[in-house]
Amino acid sequence: MNNDNNDNNDNNDTLIKALFDEMRYEKLDRKERIIVSLMLLAWWKISNRLDLGLPENLKINKTFDNLNNVFFEIFDFTKDESFNEEHRLIVSKVNFTTLVTLVDLILTMGSNGILEKFNPSDASLLGLQHGSLPEEVVDFMVSLAQEIVGKEVYLPWEMTGQFTGRVICKKGLPIIESDFYTGYSNLIATIISDKPIKVLNNDLYANPGVVDVEVGKLRKLPIAIANLIVRGSLRQVKVITDYDLFERFKYNSKSTQGRAISHLLMQIKGRIIFMVPQNFLFTGADRDLRSYLVRSQILEAVVSMPTGLIDTASASFSIVILNTDKASSKVRFVNADVAEYISVVPRDKNKLINIEKLCRLVIDSKHEDYNVRDVSIDEILEKNADLVVSSYILDAIAKHAEQMQGVALYTFAKLISPKTLAEALDGIEVAEVGAQDLPSFGYIQSASKTLNVAIDRRKIKDLFLRPDDIVLVIKGSVGKVGIVPADAPLDYWLAGRSSVVIRVDDNRGNHQENWVNPKALYMLLRSDLGREILNRLFKGSTVSFIKLSQLQDLIIPLPTQDETEKANEVLEEEAVIQKEIMALHKRQSELSLDFWKLNNN
Template sequence: MFKENLEFLIKVLGNDGFTQEESIKLVYFFRAWRVLSNNEVTDKRFRFEHSRKELNIRDLDYVFRELSEEFYLFEAFDKSVKIDKLSEKSFLLIIEFVFQERTFLKLYDVFVDMLGKYGRDYYISNQVAELGVKLLNTNYSELYAPFSNSFNVAYYTEKKIFAESHADELIIEIIKILDDVDIEFNRTDILDKPSFIEGDRLKGFDCTVSFPPIGAKSISSSFKDDIYNRFRIYQGKGSLDVAHFEHILAQTRRKAVVLMATGVTFRGGVEEKFREYLMGNNWLEAIVQLPSNLLIGTGVQTTFFVINKKKNHNNVYFMNLEDKQFIEKKGRQLVLNKIDKIIEMYKEKKEVENIASVVPSFQIIENNYSLSINRYIFSKEDIRISKILDNYSSQSVQEIATVRKSQLIEDELEGTPTYEISPSDFNTFGFTLECGRVKKIKQQHSKYLTYRLFPNDILVSTKGTIGKVALIGDIKAPMIASQAIQVIRLNVPHIIEPKYLYMFLKSNIGQSLLKKLSTGTTMPQITTKEIKELKVPIPSRKEQEKAMQNFEEEVLLYKEVECLKEKINNINTNFLGDLDHE
């Protein structure tokens, strides 16, 4: 009944002009006042019980002002919620609710459950918070928790938490009182004005768990002038993910568990430089990728980075928790389960097919510091394919061809009609000829000359739809590729034949390799760099001829299939119409 009664109270408070968030904070504030009254408020006039018998709503301002001299809860309340909107009726209902209700849900859980997508400020589920704390896997006397608005971390440690962020101080004060947790909190812009300082230096903490905001953008130009010398990589442009991480490193002496958007594991630019920085210092202990849609209020996939500044080996442990055994669906929300099993695997660094593997640092360096989980965790099929490829010498695509990502060419509505091919236009078999959307090009003619297609060009879809392949035939009309496509043009003379490369890329082996290169969930993609570095087996001329025969045979087989489909269609179309009624 608690939830139903609370929902009713929220509706009543809504009539007074309180938002859902304010209503929940108001009710839980009175609950915290009652707990304080039982334990610490010495003056009977200011105890919660007195409000039920003697106080009216006009007395509250005075009472709270007096209590704020001793308890910060009341000062934080004054900053967060304006009580002058509260009606006498609502006040009495809250008092009775707090008196009568024996079991209150945790404030954090109520925010997540009742505010739905409002939970953007409280989006870390209890399971993710628990996993983050347990991944520290070490003893510590205090815990640093910067940037986090989700203080359910406090549910999973008995140690004192030092926290700083933009979070609502009232929520933290309520959690401290109702959940009996030890949090020292400072409300500040950490990147601009960190608050935990010793002398002229940042205070160091043995261990850190942090859930920084995802994809926040920089609005400051003060990074280069940082007096604490935190920002070795980040220079003040774009996403703040790396800046958040560098601050965490600056205040962590030993271990840190940091939740980042999965894109930080593979994106180029400053994030690639940051990964190189981590590997160069040998601080990265593990990458633990969480399932998609696990966080509340965002579909962004996330990954734990486990940092160990005292690491004494040269391996990185990779875990992929997208396996169905770790996921449970409760209503519309995904929940992470079997956390104890995950931690057991982590402690023992178990290698499990398709779930976890230990990777030497040099292998990560050879992969240009990519931490994409697909690069390092393998299924039985992946291992089988690897053994097949070991039987051949190989060369990278860039050694045997030029690779170019197509660029946008606008439709000018006048000029030369030009076909723009998209992955949906690719033929399933054989050559792909003139097809796609028709654009007219005039002023951009020089750009067209750079990106036009030629016979025997091999097209690979590398954005959105991953891995579709086409071989351009003897086209007669101007043709370009859409931005979702990488164009491979073999060097002359050919080391391998275009038909062979086409058949390789669309084979199960080729598709498996392309899938491994794919990163991202919302919009999967493969970079030009990855396509260039893709290794292609170089078989003998005889084996290439066999692949080209397969190309022709596939065309014939598909034509036979089309004929059979047409016959089946005719049977269904002419049903009853061809029956003899004589």
């Protein structure tokens, strides 16, 4: 995303948060506050639409007596679902004085021109709506749809309005069908468009709503975009699948994602873009469906996305592109889980970057690099229709690893697994280094979790972290890594239970050729090369996890002397910068300490 878009998103968030703040004493949850904010903003929008001809007494003002009645009359006049009964009931919970304050604030924003470019497409993120996605992921998926001007875009199971807003901004025509109504799509459409949309609220499996009644079949639409990661269970499975009038469920797919795709195949004549959990790509439950997609030349591309982008999947997910209108003799596999498309943001989450370049790489067969490969149908079928990207791509990093001389990890280091220690109020105090304590750069600075354990400190001496110990997460956020500094507290820090400690044996290694300096090993493990080496240990797993037996046999490329020295230099320079940043943060927090202090005397 460019800087202008980032600025607009920040302004949109700030605006809604200002309205949030005025409702801080109201008995509303976050989603209800979002609905109230968007409903009042929608009122401002339709009041300023010249083409609508809204009566003057229904336009936004501060002299209303009963806002619920006003919104009822607006709904009766416009038939706009933004002002439906469900939304009106939420507004009726708000104190009258608060409503007047909110309307006054919105009128001020409007007169200052702040609302002219307001776009609440990602408001669901503030409301903590289940299924909300990072803005960049939604941008990427909509970009993959390519040209959508004037086209109907099917958005099944749309709960957040994020796809709706972007489709409208690209002048597409969203058709939303979902078994779970949230209100976001209607409200967003009213605010950013002059054409309110109709959201179908029904069970897509038992009672699909986008139907051509004259022929008794699902109406064909040209494009679909869907988040299938949060799909719930299929109710009345046997009845629906065995007696489906539209013959959708004929591919013997067992997962809810598979059945959702079966529905989309019958609804769409064109491109289908959806995101799925990694297990859909390789498990036996969906093999028949995957084989059908490949044999029928419907499958266009599979994109392996970076881990840490979304909260609902600790393991990586993938975006799949189908095309029911144009045959694909080869399938494009793209690995986006590389540094070029990842930026680390606060709280050690990942952010998708270089979206336009990634989109070109996926769509345009002329664009090639080591992270993309076009694979024949025969090769895919030989692998039982396995669609895991890493099954087909041997990228530059892997090639480099193969060419380097390597040595097994166990030959120069030992692995130390954390133990579960019983807690006791009168036990010894220790601190646990968790995944959240492992910084992206430099040394580990702190252990955030303290606890008292009932054990003699001497009995767990080997478990305490020592300088140059490497902490590697092997469960959950697999691959996160940190190194213990020289000034770490003695016999106090322990590794978290989802981690393993790699302790390089100086006594054994310094006298051998096949030995890796611990600082160089740490820098290697966190590099693109290290990420690739570790990723291959749990490729295809439903849950990210590395077995200790695999890890100890891991072949580590031997760095040269120059590479070792350079790695040490970079790490020390990072440590210096790290301390400077911490000092600046401390100074920053101290600047305002003396202002408006509470007098405790």
